[in-house]
Amino acid sequence: MSTNKKTARLAGFLWLLMFIFGPIAQIVRSKIFVIGDIEATANNILANEFLFRLGFVSDLIMMVIFLLLPLVLYKLLNTVDKNLSILMVIFVIVSVPINMLNLLNEFSSLHLLSGAEYLSVFEIRQIKAQAMLSYDLYLHGYEIANIFFALWLVPLGILVYRSGFLPRVLGILLVVGGCGLLLEVFIHFLFPNCVIVNTILLIPQTIAEFSFLIWILIRGINESKV
Numbered sequence: 716m717s718t719n720k721k722t723a724r725l726a727g728f729l730w731l732l733m734f735i736f737g738p739i740a741q742i743v744r745s746k747i748f749v750i751g752d753i754e755a756t757a758n759n760i761l762a763n764e765f766l767f768r769l770g771f772v773s774d775l776i777m778m779v780i781f782l783l784l785p786l787v788l789y790k791l792l793n794t795v796d797k798n799l800s801i802l803m804v805i806f807v808i809v810s811v812p813i814n815m816l817n818l819l820n821e822f823s824s825l826h827l828l829s830g831a832e833y834l835s836v837f838e839i840r841q842i843k844a845q846a847m848l849s850y851d852l853y854l855h856g857y858e859i860a861n862i863f864f865a866l867w868l869v870p871l872g873i874l875v876y877r878s879g880f881l882p883r884v885l886g887i888l889l890v891v892g893g894c895g896l897l898l899e900v901f902i903h904f905l906f907p908n909c910v911i912v913n914t915i916l917l918i919p920q921t922i923a924e925f926s927f928l929i930w931i932l933i934r935g936i937n938e939s940k941v
Contacts, residue, residue, distance in 0.1 A: 727932030743770025817856030868893030892923030
């Protein structure tokens with residue numbers, strides 16, 4: 716197997732790991748956090764502390780993998796357009812620290828409910844409300860980080876489209892997915908009640924990423940056109 720094909724498979728493997736650890740964290744959140752219900756959320760966190768920590772660590776692992784992924788793709792695609800390849804890496808390098816720091820908002824929900832002595836100055840109701848607020852801030856912070864996650868898909872899509880050794884349709888899907896995700900971020904902050912619209916806008920991104928993952932992991936690249 717050639718070096719380029721190995722690089723493509725490595726990128727696919729890293730993306731696959733993201734598709735494993737990311738959903739684990741999302742599933743944990745869906746089981747623990749109940750939007751708008753402070754009591755249920757607090758009780759779920761206290762009753763499922765290890766599950767909460769498992770989801771948190773899964774997110775951290777996913778972010779580390781996400782930092783490595785564009786570096787591998789850079790090695791594969793920089794001959795197509797070096798400037799676009801650098802831009803792709805920069806967007807991810809900006810996105811990851813934002814996400815990492817934002818995860819502190821989520822973790823603070825558990826920390827507030829930990830029963831630390833210095834928190835005894837607050838009433839339990841206040842602490843539970845603060846824990847819910849921390850989670851709400853996490854959701855908004857995640858959307859801010861999504862700006863750069865959306866932007867990195869655009870140069871990646873253009874590079875794939877221009878490469879010749881990957882299907883052009885994958886490049887188109889990645890660009891459309893990135894634009895859809897970027898639009899979803901703006902709608903999230905401008906029209907917070909448009910939940911259905913936001914969900915629909917996430918579909919192209921999911922299809923694009925999954926299609927690209929499957930292709931480079933199974934089919935790899937067309938070596939004759941490298």
